Amino acid sequence: MGAREVGLPDRVPASSGLPRRVRIWEVGPRDGLQNEATVVPLEVKLEFLDRLADAGLDTLEATSFVHPKWVPQLADAEQLLAGLNRRDGVRYPVLVPNRKGLDRALAAGVGQIAVFASATETFAKRNLNSGLEEQFALFEPVLADGLAAGMEIRGYLSMCFGDPWEGAVPAEQVVAAGVRLLELGCFQLSLGDTIGVATPGQVEALLAAFGAAGIEPDRLAVHFHDTYGQALSNTLAALRCGVTTVDSSAGGLGGCPYAESATGNLATEDLVWMLDGLGIEHGADLDALVATSAWMAQRLGRPSPSRVVRALTGS
Numbered sequence: 001m002g003a004r005e006v007g008l009p010d011r012v013p014a015s016s017g018l019p020r021r022v023r024i025w026e027v028g029p030r031d032g033l034q035n036e037a038t039v040v041p042l043e044v045k046l047e048f049l050d051r052l053a054d055a056g057l058d059t060l061e062a063t064s065f066v067h068p069k070w071v072p073q074l075a076d077a078e079q080l081l082a083g084l085n086r087r088d089g090v091r092y093p094v095l096v097p098n099r100k101g102l103d104r105a106l107a108a109g110v111g112q113i114a115v116f117a118s119a120t121e122t123f124a125k126r127n128l129n130s131g132l133e134e135q136f137a138l139f140e141p142v143l144a145d146g147l148a149a150g151m152e153i154r155g156y157l158s159m160c161f162g163d164p165w166e167g168a169v170p171a172e173q174v175v176a177a178g179v180r181l182l183e184l185g186c187f188q189l190s191l192g193d194t195i196g197v198a199t200p201g202q203v204e205a206l207l208a209a210f211g212a213a214g215i216e217p218d219r220l221a222v223h224f225h226d227t228y229g230q231a232l233s234n235t236l237a238a239l240r241c242g243v244t245t246v247d248s249s250a251g252g253l254g255g256c257p258y259a260e261s262a263t264g265n266l267a268t269e270d271l272v273w274m275l276d277g278l279g280i281e282h283g284a285d286l287d288a289l290v291a292t293s294a295w296m297a298q299r300l301g302r303p304s305p306s307r308v309v310r311a312l313t314g315s
């Protein structure tokens with residue numbers, strides 16, 4: 001059954017105090033598939049990306065140029081980029097942790113990359129084999145040379161709302177790390193709730209702390225994992241604060257293999273359902289997304305964690 005048949009209104013007037021349009025930054029092919037217990041075959045990854053482009057998404061985070069032993073699920077990054085059916089108007093950013101990753105991305109003809117930092121010492125060590133301070137030395141040459149090569153570079157910041165080893169993370173520590181990434185030349189900073197513990201009040205407080213440091217919401221994106229079921233509420237809080245780029249993952253796949261208790265990302269279908277209900281434009285076709293996630297769930301051998309996918313497919 002399609003979204004319209006179950007009563008989703010065609011279009012409602014945009015709610016006041018919310019953006020008219022949101023850019024969906026789809027991370028399923030990267031964040032989703034990096035956390036699978038098995039390696040998804042290359043041809044399935046390529047079809048996944050094709051289907052997501054068909055569903056109207058214009059930003060598809062495709063893979064990572066990280067160490068293949070650290071993330072074997074994405075060890076086929078070169079083959080994936082070579083086999084990609086690139087569409088006009090669609091961006092295919094990839095994750096790059098260091099100079100070696102940049103070289104691989106340049107050789108693959110990639111135009112958009114993202115570096116990924118941690119707001120905490122422990123996760124910097126576990127995820128990057130670096131330290132909170134030392135990690136910036138990894139990114140400096142990536143930013144300098146990547147920008148010189150004409151790349152568009154995003155910055156991710158993980159553990160912005162809580163860390164499984166360090167507990168609560170002070171907002172000033174998060175802001176300081178985020179400002180560093182922006183000063184290095186990232187065009188946008190995506191605030192990661194890597195383990196899905198944030199609540200809307202915390203989101204508002206962190207965005208206010210960035211505002212006090214001179215970072216306006218138009219330079220920020222939000223990246224919520226849904227471990228505690230707060231991802232949609234947190235997204236709405238961020239939209240009310242003026243954020244207009246939201247990361248999500250088709251079918252709600254995702255998680256970081258180096259972050260304890262991280263579950264899937266905010267599902268793109270759940271996000272789209274809410275945006276439609278709020279009259280916010282996004283450009284995605286919900287039925288095509290649901291069909292894609294149902295197809296992927298079959299490939300992965302388990303139902304999608306997305307509530308909207310489950311409701312519309314009766315799974």
Ligand code: HMG
Pocket residue numbers: 031034064065066067068070071095097098100101102104116127128129156157158159191192193194223225255256257258
């Ligand atoms: P390291 O072991 O410290 O690397 O790992 P190294 O610099 O010491 O180099 C050791 C060897 O690795 C060398 O080879 C390098 O060439 C090679 P050797 O000389 O021994 O033959 N090497 C590489 N090979 C391929 N690609 C590379 C690369 N770099 C070095 N890029 C490293 C450091 C950063 C590489 C490692 O820690 C790593 O790959 N980490 C990635 C972890 C990861 O991908 N995590 C998931 C993504 S982050 C995330 O999910 C969070 C996010 O979603 C936001 C949120 O939710 O909060 C973004």
Ligand code: MG
Pocket residue numbers: 031192194223225254255256265
């Ligand atoms: Mg993530």
